[in-house]
Amino acid sequence: xxxxxxxxxxxxxxxxxxxxxxxxxxxxxxxxxxxxxxxxxxxxxxxxxxxxxxxxxxxxxxxxxxxxxxxxxxxxxxxxxxxxxxxxxxxxxxxxxxxxxxxxxxxxxxxxxxxxxxxxxxxxxxxxxxxxxxxxxxxxxxxxxxxxxxxxxxxxxxxxxxxxxxxxxxxxxxxxxxxxxxxxxxxxxxxxxxxxxxxxxxxxxxxxxxxxxxxxxxxxxxxxxxxxxxxxxxxxxxxxxxxxxxxxxxxxxxxxxxxxxxxxxxxxxxxxxxxxxxxxxxxxxxxxxxxxxxxxxxxx
Amino acid sequence: xxxxxxxxxxxxxxxxxxxxxxxxxxxxxxxxxxxxxxxxxxxxxxxxxxxxxxxxxxxxxxxxxxxxxxxxxxxxxxxxxxxxxxxxxxxxxxxxxxxxxxxxxxxxxxxxxxxxxxxxxxxxxxxxxxxxxxxxxxxxxxxxxxxxxxxxxxxxxxxxxxxxxxxxxxxxxxxxxxxxxxxxxxxxxxxxxxxxxxxxxxxxxxxxxxxxxxxxxxxxxxxxxxxxxxxxxxxxxxxxxxxxxxxxxxxxxxxxxxxxxxxxxxxxxxxxxxxxxxxxxxxxxxxxxxxxxxxxxxxxxxxxxxxxxxxxxxxxxxxxxxxxxxxxxxxxxxxxxxxxxxxxxxxxxxxxxxxxxxxxxxxxxxxxxxxxxxxxxxxxxxxxxxxxxxxxxxxxxxxxxxxxxxxxxxxxxxxxxxxxxx
Numbered sequence: 092x093x094x095x096x097x098x099x100x101x102x103x104x105x106x107x108x109x110x111x112x113x114x115x116x117x118x119x120x121x122x123x124x125x126x127x128x129x130x131x132x133x134x135x136x137x138x139x140x141x142x143x144x145x146x147x148x149x150x151x152x153x154x155x156x157x158x159x160x161x162x163x164x165x166x167x168x169x170x171x172x173x174x175x176x177x178x179x180x181x182x183x184x185x186x187x188x189x190x191x192x193x194x195x196x197x198x199x200x201x202x203x204x205x206x207x208x209x210x211x212x213x214x215x216x217x218x219x220x221x222x223x224x225x226x227x228x229x230x231x232x233x234x235x236x237x238x239x240x241x242x243x244x245x246x247x248x249x250x251x252x253x254x255x256x257x258x259x260x261x262x263x264x265x266x267x268x269x270x271x272x273x274x275x276x277x278x279x280x281x282x283x284x285x286x287x288x289x290x291x292x293x294x295x296x297x298x299x300x301x302x303x304x305x306x307x308x309x310x311x312x313x314x315x316x317x318x319x320x321x322x323x324x325x326x327x328x329x330x331x332x333x334x335x336x337x338x339x340x341x342x343x344x345x346x347x348x349x350x351x352x353x354x355x356x357x358x359x360x361x362x363x364x365x366x367x368x369x370x371x372x373x374x375x376x377x378x379x380x381x382x383x384x385x386x387x388x389x390x391x
Numbered sequence: 392x393x394x395x396x397x398x399x400x401x402x403x404x405x406x407x408x409x410x411x412x413x414x415x416x417x418x419x420x421x422x423x424x425x426x427x428x429x430x431x432x433x434x435x436x437x438x439x440x441x442x443x444x445x446x447x448x449x450x451x452x453x454x455x456x457x458x459x460x461x462x463x464x465x466x467x468x469x470x471x472x473x474x475x476x477x478x479x480x481x482x483x484x485x486x487x488x489x490x491x492x493x494x495x496x497x498x499x500x501x502x503x504x505x506x507x508x509x510x511x512x513x514x515x516x517x518x519x520x521x522x523x524x525x526x527x528x529x530x531x532x533x534x535x536x537x538x539x540x541x542x543x544x545x546x547x548x549x550x551x552x553x554x555x556x557x558x559x560x561x562x563x564x565x566x567x568x569x570x571x572x573x574x575x576x577x578x579x580x581x582x583x584x585x586x587x588x589x590x591x592x593x594x595x596x597x598x599x600x601x602x603x604x605x606x607x608x609x610x611x612x613x614x615x616x617x618x619x620x621x622x623x624x625x626x627x628x629x630x631x632x633x634x635x636x637x638x639x640x641x642x643x644x645x646x647x648x649x650x651x652x653x654x655x656x657x658x659x660x661x662x663x664x665x666x667x668x669x670x671x672x673x674x675x676x677x678x679x680x681x682x683x684x685x686x687x688x689x690x691x692x693x694x695x696x697x698x699x700x701x702x703x704x705x706x707x708x709x710x711x712x713x714x715x716x717x718x719x720x721x722x723x724x725x726x727x728x729x730x731x732x733x734x735x736x737x738x739x740x741x742x743x744x745x746x747x748x749x750x751x752x753x754x755x756x757x758x759x760x761x762x763x764x765x766x767x768x769x770x771x772x773x774x775x776x777x778x779x780x781x782x783x784x785x786x787x788x789x790x791x792x793x794x795x796x797x798x799x800x801x802x803x804x805x806x807x808x809x810x811x812x813x
């Protein structure tokens with residue numbers, strides 16, 4: 092039944108698409124007009140500040156006075172003479188390594204559960220599980236978290252765990268993507284496997300996961316990039332200080348502190364660029380490994 | 392090409408729109424922005440005073456906002472860097488050099504004694520807003536370090552409250568007794584080892600100071616080591632708060648161990664008493680620091696806050712007018728009371744003292760009781776002190792949580808502090 096419904100609308104389209112429509116001559120101008128607001132934003136709010144920050148990373152800019160060129164000093168200091176910087180890298184890596192898998196496993200588990208509901212209140216539960224993510228970046232939520240885990244947050248050995256949990260709890264976005272992915276998997280594969288006597292685990296391992304691997308990969312890349320940039324939760328939970336005893340000194344938090352409370356904006360810019368390059372490298376590595384475990388349906 | 396024209400058009404339109412927005416009312420109405428740090432009770436009186444100012448100066452509109460101390464300077468630096476500096480800025484002694492040294496504060500010298508009246512001022516106190524011959528700020532009020540304590544707990548444990556002449560050993564013994572009398576549920580004293588203000592007071596008791604005249608650290612490693620050891624003795628003697636509570640300081644009275652009823656005594660400034668009194672109305676009292684020196688209490692007449700104008704303000708006169716009003720207007724003085732500490736204008740201070748109640752009364756009486764012992768304020772701390780303040784907190788935390796030994800933390804503190812002062 093489901094299959095039949097999906098097939099039906101297809102033929103209607105192809106008629107209109109037969110010949111390429113003739114474009115009005117100034118359609119390019121119109122395209123730019125519509126692109127305008129986005130272009131303005133992209134150039135004015137993203138590209139230009141990035142170029143400026145790259146320049147500033149080679150200066151001693153202090154927010155107030157005109158920057159002086161210092162060459163690679165900031166970068167040299169980062170790696171040679173700033174133990175706290177290395178601490179912040181370690182904290183961030185720990186956070187990424189714990190929070191990303193935890194979040195993805197949770198998201199997948201709940202997506203599987205919801206997928207098996209099919210119609211029986213699925214919409215309701217989907218929204219309910221998604222809700223925390225909607226509030227995700229909100230300060231209020233992090234404050235509530237702070238209040239709930241009062242003593243944990245104030246103890247160096249547990250503070251990071253509470254932030255990992257807070258992040259894992261906000262698994263809504265990957266969950267919804269997983270759910271969409273799950274619903275794309277052709278049912279006949281499962282039916283065939285069931286006829287052959289495959290159990291639930293077998294089907295999960297041999298059908299669901301391989302068929303879902305592109306979605307899994309997408310979520311992994313997205314969440315990893317996200318996790319490296321985590322800021323709000325750590326800022327609020329630790330009262331903006333990365334404490335106690337630097338146990339939640341995230342990379343971005345340290346960057347913020349250097350830039351905005353110590354006025355070393357040149358240094359902070361250098362940190363930002365190192366982070367950007369690091370994320371790019373890690374993403375590239377993930378893409379490289381993907382050829383070994385990501386299965387696209389059209390492959391043999 | 393056509394596309395360029397379109398992009399240009401859109402860009403132009405955006406500029407025109409934003410240009411219009413920035414201008415605002417052009418009918419002689421001046422709008423200035425005034426920001427400060429504090430809490431709700433301070434906001435209430437400050438806004439009341441600002442309203443009065445507006446009603447007397449119909450051409451000037453003042454928009455106000457406030458933050459807690461922790462976030463205030465981050466917000467301020469961002470706003471200034473973004474070219475959106477507030478016109479009138481509440482300033483902290485600790486950050487004076489940080490900002491004035493970067494030329495973001497208006498030199499008020501031309502106005503002092505004229506538009507900003509100073510006839511009823513202690514001339515030494517005016518000087519606390521001066522740096523390198525420029526009057527970069529005016530002190531708003533005077534405060535001093537103090538111990539805020541819970542007299543009931545002191546009574547219940549049968550110990551004497553803070554008083555002139557008590558020593559740090561007395562304090563430790565007293566705190567341990569209180570802590571024991573509550574079955575360890577309430578600490579005798581809040582851990583003070585990470586707080587630079589306490590360290591400074593303690594240093595002064597030993598004839599030293601936080602910063603030497605050349606802006607370098609004014610104490611030796613041994614001094615800080617002894618201070619951290621003192622704090623450790625309190626911990627070892629079951630006289631102070633557990634580690635989890637060291638991170639809650641500096642957040643606002645309601646979040647400190649004292650505000651949460653987890654401590655019987657806490658280091659503070661008398662001007663913060665209003666905040667404590669809001670959280671625990673009528674329950675707390677102020678007393679002097681302990682000191683091992685018979686002569687020196689270590690506390691001094693500190694400008695609790697200062698007020699500056701932005702060097703980029705477009706409405707200098709209005710900003711100066713507001714500053715003078717906050718400092719010297721008798722009605723404003725009445726409204727503001729001792730919320731920021733003792734008013735800098737001595738006539739207003741006297742007038743406020745005539746009619747005291749609640750928190751104001753406690754603050755005034757405390758300052759009176761220690762007045763003879765108060766020293767003059769040292770020069771404003773150098774650039775980098777804001778960083779060192781946090782550094783001390785952090786390194787002390789690492790000691791408290793057993794992550795580092797005192798010696799390790801000390802070495803790291805020293806390296807980073809010297810770096811911050813460069």
